[in-house]
Amino acid sequence: MNVKTIGIIGSGVAGLTTAKSLQNAGFTCEIFEKSQKLGGVWTVGYHNFGLQEPSKLYEFPDYPMPESYPQLPSGEQIRSYLEDYAHHFQLFDKIHFNCIVNQLEPTPENRWILHYTNRETGQTTQKKFDFIVVSTGLYSNPYVPKIPEREVFSGKVLHSSEYKSPDLIKNRKVTVVGFGKSALDIATDATQWADNVTLVFKNAYWPVPLRILGLIDFRIILLNRLVGGFLPLYQRPDKWEENLHKYFPWLVWVFWRFVEIILRLQYRMKECNTIPSHPIEQGVFAQGFIPRDETYKMMRQGKIQVQRTTIEQFTPDGLVLGNGLHLDSDVVIFATGWKSNNSFLPTAFQSTVEDDGVYLYRHIIHPDLPSLAFIGWASTFANSLTTYLEVIWLTHLLKGKIKLPEREVMLQEISQMKRWKRSFIPPISGRGSLLQAHLWHYHDELLRDLSINPYRKHNIIAEWLQDYRPTDYRNI
Numbered sequence: 429m430n431v432k433t434i435g436i437i438g439s440g441v442a443g444l445t446t447a448k449s450l451q452n453a454g455f456t457c458e459i460f461e462k463s464q465k466l467g468g469v470w471t472v473g474y475h476n477f478g479l480q481e482p483s484k485l486y487e488f489p490d491y492p493m494p495e496s497y498p499q500l501p502s503g504e505q506i507r508s509y510l511e512d513y514a515h516h517f518q519l520f521d522k523i524h525f526n527c528i529v530n531q532l533e534p535t536p537e538n539r540w541i542l543h544y545t546n547r548e549t550g551q552t553t554q555k556k557f558d559f560i561v562v563s564t565g566l567y568s569n570p571y572v573p574k575i576p577e578r579e580v581f582s583g584k585v586l587h588s589s590e591y592k593s594p595d596l597i598k599n600r601k602v603t604v605v606g607f608g609k610s611a612l613d614i615a616t617d618a619t620q621w622a623d624n625v626t627l628v629f630k631n632a633y634w635p636v637p638l639r640i641l642g643l644i645d646f647r648i649i650l651l652n653r654l655v656g657g658f659l660p661l662y663q664r665p666d667k668w669e670e671n672l673h674k675y676f677p678w679l680v681w682v683f684w685r686f687v688e689i690i691l692r693l694q695y696r697m698k699e700c701n702t703i704p705s706h707p708i709e710q711g712v713f714a715q716g717f718i719p720r721d722e723t724y725k726m727m728r729q730g731k732i733q734v735q736r737t738t739i740e741q742f743t744p745d746g747l748v749l750g751n752g753l754h755l756d757s758d759v760v761i762f763a764t765g766w767k768s769n770n771s772f773l774p775t776a777f778q779s780t781v782e783d784d785g786v787y788l789y790r791h792i793i794h795p796d797l798p799s800l801a802f803i804g805w806a807s808t809f810a811n812s813l814t815t816y817l818e819v820i821w822l823t824h825l826l827k828g829k830i831k832l833p834e835r836e837v838m839l840q841e842i843s844q845m846k847r848w849k850r851s852f853i854p855p856i857s858g859r860g861s862l863l864q865a866h867l868w869h870y871h872d873e874l875l876r877d878l879s880i881n882p883y884r885k886h887n888i889i890a891e892w893l894q895d896y897r898p899t900d901y902r903n904i
Contacts, residue, residue, distance in 0.1 A: 444513055605760065
């Protein structure tokens with residue numbers, strides 16, 4: 429690839445990491461950001477939102493978070509951290525703020541014309557680049573399901589991203605729809621201000637505590653190589669993992685049932701009516717999250733009412749639920765997630781989008797669009813670290829240190845990935861991007877492509893029993 433100029437779409441974690449690394453590698457980069465400030469999802473968070481995993485798992489390997497930050501920093505602290513990162517690596521002058529990318533137009537010579545509109549002036553412009561990196565992530569457009577009779581409802585209907593202030597719910601009857609991190613956070617926060625709070629959800633998900641039984645860091649249990657072998661087998665598992673599942677399937681089954689028992693006891697999930705329908709080794713790939721300690725307690729105490737059912741329709745003063753109950757509501761907050769915005773991407777990409785997402789070679793490259801990369805689309809329990817390693821992989825590719833396989837080889841591998849993921853991950857819209865607790869398998873794969881030793885620990889005991897963190901990759 430004869431690449432000199434690179435356009436980067438998005439200035440969140442993925443966009444900033446990409447710009448910093450490619451700039452250091454000698455490429456000329458420009459970032460296009462639709463908002464008036466950097467930070468991606470960290471600029472559109474709900475009231476009182478924050479990081480749901482320990483800061484040392486989320487920090488950039490080459491730029492540690494301040495020691496003054498708590499274990500779970502607030503959203504504003506993360507955004508400040510990203511701004512400091514951009515200042516430190518001199519990225520601000522590379523960013524075009526308030527610019528909406530309308531279209532990526534391919535050229536005959538396999539380059540791109542990027543069409544964009546300035547939101548302030550309304551002016552539409554185009555720029556030509558040798559290569560494009562899409563770093564908008566999986567969460568671009570708020571998703572609110574279509575519920576019949578919404579127009580008759582006299583109260584307020586919000587997406588979780590619109591819940592910016594408690595003033596919206598003070599002294600109101602509040603219904604929160606969903607069971608992800610944002611739904612539980614908002615329901616918990618709302619108990620301080622609302623007259624009553626009801627959580628409505630159809631499917632529950634397994635919580636991942638910061639400390640198992642309040643004692644053991646969850647990373648030690650779930651994010652080391654040994655326990656990784658107990659997960660549903662990776663697409664290309666190690667031999668010892670294959671043998672474990674072949675000769676000792678009972679041990680794998682017993683291990684996960686033991687974990688489920690611990691979590692059910694720790695959160696008293698039966699009392700809350702929140703036991704998931706999927707076993708944890710599958711469910712952790714669907715919607716694993718770290719809840720606040722007080723959330724389940726509030727469910728048990730009735731401060732958060734639980735309705736595990738569907739919503740049939742709105743009424744003037746509330747909702748009719750699938751269990752026949754009428755739920756009086758003044759404010760309904762849909763914490764129902766986000767949809768990707770693929771509207772600006774070329775037809776060759778659009779035609780390969782499936783119901784369960786997009787499948788890419790190494791979660792980065794589309795076989796028919798080799799001059800277009802997607803960074804930050806692989807979802808793991810350490811997204812910033814995953815992004816960092818993806819960018820290193822991409823930099824090697826653009827510098828000619830590695831080469832892409834033939835198109836047919838990439839397509840074959842993607843086909844295998846589909847079969848693998850669909851064999852155990854529940855059918856959800858983002859399945860094509862999910863890796864979650866398989867993060868170290870994926871990280872190993874990226875490093876092996878680059879002929880870099882993936883084993884980063886100092887001794888064999890640590891290698892198998894310690895979790896991997898950004899600091900382990902700091903010298904790459």
